[in-house]
Amino acid sequence: MKVRNELTRKQQRFAAEYCVDFNATAAYIRAGYEARGNSAEAAASRLLSNVKVQEAIEQKQREIAKHCELTAENIVRKASAVAFSDIRKLFNPDGLPKPIHEIDDATAAAISSIEVGQTITDGKVKGRTCRIRLWDKNSAQERLFRHLGLFRKEHAPQQLPRKIEVVFISPDKEVVPFSNHRKAGET
Structure with missing residues (x-):
């Protein structure tokens, strides 16, 4: 030191x-x-x-x-868990939420909060609610894109040509410029 x-x-x-x-x-x-x-x-x-x-x-x-074992690999792994999370992994086949201990690590990493509540009528529990909020997938995907360099110019979509020439071929196989195509068809 x-x-x-x-x-x-x-x-x-x-x-x-x-x-x-x-x-x-x-x-x-x-x-x-x-x-x-x-x-x-x-x-x-x-x-x-x-x-x-x-x-x-x-x-x-x-x-x-x-x-804290903060390595690029661990950070990318956690960002990937959020970016590619699948909400279906939070539920059983019957549509009920899985118990928290049954959720896999990657899916659990995508959860930002869980709120559990009850509906009580006449002093009796009539129902339960479970609100699950996930981290923002778009921002996680954007961070991964940046990490992988997918926003650099060489990965950008190719620019289309600014000027496109359109020509028509007349019935007698003559090339007719676009500006004259109606005239050619009228004769």
């Missing part, structure tokens, strides 16, 4: 706090720096431009990623 020894305690704390929410101004204040008015924002910006502080932040992010 050569980088950390070169930083002051407050700079080290700022780097750690910045990794919490990526809010430089809030990290500056939480690190114990004095802040008056907009000075915290300006000072935090200066700290972020400090090469040693940037190195400490990058080191902390690598530590967090390693601890």
